[in-house]
Amino acid sequence: MKKLYYGMVGGGPGSFIGDAHRRSISIDGQAELVAGCFSRTPEKCREKGAELGLDPERCYGSFEEMAKAEAGKLDFVVVVTPNVSHYPVCKAFLQAGVNVACDKPLCLTVPEAEELVALAKEKDLLFLVTYTYTGHVTAKHVRDYIRAGKLGKIRTVMAEYPQGWLAYEGEWGGKQGEWRCDPAQSGGVNCLGDLGTHVENMVSMMTGLKIKRVLAKMDKLVPGRVLDDNDVILVEYEGGAVGSYWTSQVAIGRDNDLAVRIYGENGSIEWKQTECEKVLMVSRDGTLTERHRGNGGIEPGAAKYGRLPSGHNEGWLEAMGNLYASFAECIRAKKDGTFKPEMIDFQTVEDGAEGVKFVHACLKSNENGSVWVEL
């Protein structure tokens, strides 16, 4: 197998998610990092490049310079900068003809999102949005179980993503919290953009439900916060199902507790990121079934992503690795002319755009006194 080559924008010294992407991509050894613009500060970029063993000639002072110089040399680029720069960076690489993997949220505004969708289509490029949790084998199992009609028509969904790391007055969560809480760098939304997009996307991926309208109450509960740190959203989906989402950064004691409970006419299903190796299902007669990754009973399209026997735990890095496994497979297939759209088993730029639309509908609802807003 010939390796794919990739570059990275963001992920410099002291950053968080860039390193997780590098580790996840390396799990299957399919792609090698060969170029980067890891920071806006050229010295920090070179420092990171040297640490990662990169050719200094391929460590760039700006993403614009990198996109020009690396056009035709990269199979894909990974964008892991703060939200404000996702749009210009993705646009530059799409225009250079490079497939893109960008972290969520896709970008700041709906017109930006629509432009990225159109550009990826026009250039016929693949675009992965790394909603990490959707890569879990058990999350894919929920999706396939529901797609097979085993839950029947879905009636209601309860989903939440509470964290507690920004609960403290006068503390801004270091480098990562500072840009998230700064309107100029996060697009006028904090908690809902950071966590709400995960909830919206996970429910959409698992259920296939399309949101019709939302009613949002977005609060700033910690004194001194200028952006939301706790959000409650009511949702109505096309087809009559209803939902309720809660995201919070002030829930002391909660870490990354993304959880989704889905209630259909034939039973219910419950998935939790903190116990991501299993999924709990309840049938119409009340029988509880706990399915574990690595054992029989996991839907085959999901089970194939497992790498280890049950009991040898897989987690968040493997989930991200699963997104990259499908992304790499699609890139290879494009290169050898065997690609078919149904091979895509990752969240795309269209899914990312739905997240941006969701955030803006919630912002509008909240600004107008928590009224219903159509998507």
Ligand SMILES: NC(=O)c1ccc[n+]([C@@H]2O[C@H](COP(=O)([O-])OP(=O)(O)OC[C@H]3O[C@@H](n4cnc5c(N)ncnc54)[C@H](O)[C@@H]3O)[C@@H](O)[C@H]2O)c1
């Ligand atoms: N998928 C997930 O579960 C998940 C988890 C955490 C963060 N994220 C997303 O990842 C992104 C990065 O978050 P983070 O917590 O790693 O942030 P961070 O602040 O830790 O890292 C950002 C990095 O980007 C660099 N950077 C900023 N602007 C740049 C530019 N113009 N060119 C090159 N480098 C630049 C910074 O120097 C830094 O190294 C955000 O969009 C966030 O929403 C996703």
